[in-house]
Amino acid sequence: MNTKFFSGFLAATAVVTGVVSQSSAASAAALSPSDTVWDSAQPTILDKSQTGFDDASYQKYVQAESVELPNSGQFKLDPTKLKLKYDYNVSAFFINEGAGYRNQLAFTSKGATNTKGLLFKDISCEGAGCVGAWGGNALKLGDSVKLGKILAGSQLDFSLRADGLNRGTGANVFGTQTAVNEDGLQHIVAYAVNNRYLLLGFEDLFGDKNASGGKNENSDRDFNDTVFVVDVGEKNVRDLMKPVPEPSVALSLLGLGAASLMLRRRQNSTVK
Known part of the structure; x- marks a missing residue:
């Protein structure tokens, strides 16, 4: 497993998780x-x-x-x-x-x-x-x-x-x-x-x-x-x-991290 790209993927996931977590925590009614x-x-x-x-x-x-x-x-x-x-x-x-x-x-x-x-x-x-x-x-x-x-x-x-x-x-x-x-x-x-x-x-x-x-x-x-x-x-x-990334930005980061990971996996699979 390529740890560099997996780490990037995890970082993007953490951003999204943080945003969703904040949104969920703030859902309580008066x-x-x-x-x-x-x-x-x-x-x-x-x-x-x-x-x-x-x-x-x-x-x-x-x-x-x-x-x-x-x-x-x-x-x-x-x-x-x-x-x-x-x-x-x-x-x-x-x-x-x-x-x-x-x-x-x-x-x-x-x-x-x-x-x-x-x-x-x-x-x-x-x-x-x-x-x-x-x-x-x-x-x-x-x-x-x-x-x-x-x-x-x-x-x-x-x-x-x-x-x-x-x-x-x-x-x-x-x-x-x-x-x-x-x-x-x-x-x-x-x-x-x-x-x-x-x-x-x-x-x-x-x-x-x-x-x-x-x-x-x-x-x-x-x-x-x-x-x-x-x-x-x-x-x-x-x-x-501290500024918090908007959900759309966080999701974009997640998508980018996932795409990068998949691309690297494909590249690795072609290398003998």
Whole structure:
């Protein structure tokens, strides 16, 4: 067997396998409105004096109400592909909220670590620095919750139950998978900031911008209704920032590797 060409074939196959694996890992739907995770007690909240986390440096990324989230030099990520390459004790930090709704945030992890949990049961804040001030003072800027140790090969996903504190099982739930959101729209954006943290922002209103009637809620599509940072470790962030070949490119590489292997086998068979 020609190991050189077989190695090339395996390399092409590995690329395709990686792409398919990422696609499969990202196929999970958002949590349902009636999932038991929403009934969980609020996990222990640590304030920034306990963690040393500096939320102030991230407030510049939080836009005013009804203004679309700017990409002020951050590295934009695909929120459906937050797959960790390295083990890490993950934490989520509340940055700000610009919502009249009393939203709730939860996470899932699938793969090497299969778990789910509530992060923030009542996303509301008032006072200096808070974008919104529509009632509730459950969180302070920079408050955080630990997700626990998430192993390499795990896919992280986040779901927002819009006004879940008030609407309960009648609330809309939006996740990273646009196709499974009831309105078929994107409701979360994700960025890598300073090659260190993930910055995510949710839009909590159903429907397209300014659409009304039916279930539409005259959304402003500003993605500032829940803004939070996730600490997955610098190595994982840098890995998420690496370009991933498109499936068509990967399949082409696989085809090329297979063709090369077959050609070499034919050539070898003619040599005595």
